[in-house]
Amino acid sequence: MSFPAYRGDVSARTECDAAVVAPGPGLEALLRWVRPTFAYAGNARPTLEIGYFANVIPVAPGLGVAISTDGVGTKLLVAQAAARFDTVGIDCVAMNVNDVLCVGARPVALVDYVALEEPTPALLDALGRGLARGCELAGVSCPGGELAQVREMLRGARPGSAVDLVGTAIGTVALDRVIAGQDVRGGDVLIGLESAGLHSNGYTLARRVLLEQGGLALDDHVPELGCTLADELLRPTTIYVRPVLPLLEAGLPIRALAHLTGDGLFNLVRTVRAVGFDVERWPEVPPIFGLVQRLGRIADEEMYGTFNMGVGFALVVAREGVDRVSAMLADAGLRVHLLGHAVDDAERTIRFRPRRLIGRGGHFTRA
Known part of the structure; x- marks a missing residue:
């Protein structure tokens, strides 16, 4: 079974067409291995090249799943220094669902990856509170995730406070309604x-x-x-x-x-x-x-x-x-x-x- 491409098929466009800035040599060293994986997916080949806000994977005739991953970045160092973690979960949700929205998809779920030095109840409670609030604001669920205690790998703003927080969001979109700027015209x-x-x-x-x-x-x-x-x-x-x-x-x-x-x-x-x-x-x-x-x-x-x-x-x-x-x-x-x-x-x-x-x-x- 083959899945139809969405309107304005862009499968032939180049990497730089979707990128804000051309990838540097470090990123290019990774992408040279990642790009060929598109061909391994058969009928589920991603519809966009790497570089857009999210990508869309055909999963059934006429239906795609949008997917994006992002983290909170060094804002977490501020949270660590201030010992306040109750809002960074909202950031994690926002950075991902906003990107999924950019391809015209309805975000439906987000999974999280939490890496930390010490899994204290107070820290995890604050992170969970923020994630839950973010999911409420976005209208999505958090059906699972990963908690990794990797104290040898992380150093934070305070001893024992180090944490990294990353999410991956998915959404649904009809393949003929994907929005990636393919129809933008002068005067819009x-x-x-x-x-x-x-x-x-x-x-x-x-x-x-x-x-x-x-x-x-x-x-x-x-x-x-x-x-x-x-x-x-x-x-x-x-x-x-x-x-x-x-x-x-x-x-x-x-x-x-x-x-x-x-x-x-x-x-x-x-x-x-x-x-x-x-x-x-x-x-x-x-x-x-x-x-x-x-x-x-x-x-x-x-x-x-x-x-x-x-x-x-x-x-x-x-x-x-x-x-x-x-x-x-x-x-x-x-x-x-x-x-x-x-x-x-x-x-x-x-x-x-x-x-x-x-x-x-x-x-x-x-x-």
Whole structure:
């Protein structure tokens, strides 16, 4: 039995077409072995190349399973230093279900991998509380996972506190409704949804700037943030599943979905079809980004290529669907921002007018 490809088959496209930045030699050394495994799966060959937010595996005629894996990263070092683990489980769920959503799939389940030095009841209770809350917000189950005590392999911010947290999420999607940006056209409208702050990316840079260069402590109350530094840095990643799923179920003309994580705005140009974006406006940037930029003396070029800068999720929508998409998102309680539009561009250029930046190949320069 063979399974039909989804509309706009992209099986012939190249790796770099789906990547924000071409893989370096280290990653390429791994990918040269991973890519050939697609051929081993027979009728279940993945429908996308490596590099998109999630991949889709045909599992039955007309039905695919979307799958993505991600972790919380060095945000966990903040949790360890602050001895607060009750929100990082939400981050683990969010980083995965948001990516699965980007191919038009409905997330249904997440399994976790927890590696730690010491499996104390207090630590596991806090991690479990966050995972459960994340699953509730995303409407998914956590049907299993793995707990590994590997004290010889991990070193944390405090003795005995080391933990790594990774998840893998799956979702379901009709093969003829996979969204990977294959239908994006010049003039399609870019809609942005606000982030809650740093989310779960850029923490290596943020920690160095705030804690080392800036000399701040996690329990310091920072007036421009209106809270302690720990409260801000441990603010959980927003989960966008519940407000976005009804748009997909309504069959609205959504051409692409993007989760803005590491690589900042360059996540927009992962689309299968080569397009650029003309970003004409941007919402007010949350104070945490201004603080990092000021204390670290970081140029706009690096900030907008590293952090989400206040927009955590984006949709590319055909013009005829913009009013209804915006209204449904607003009804769901979200602030909706019309940021600009797609441009037919083989070089995938991002023109970011609010800061007069031009982005290509994963790097911004001044216009």
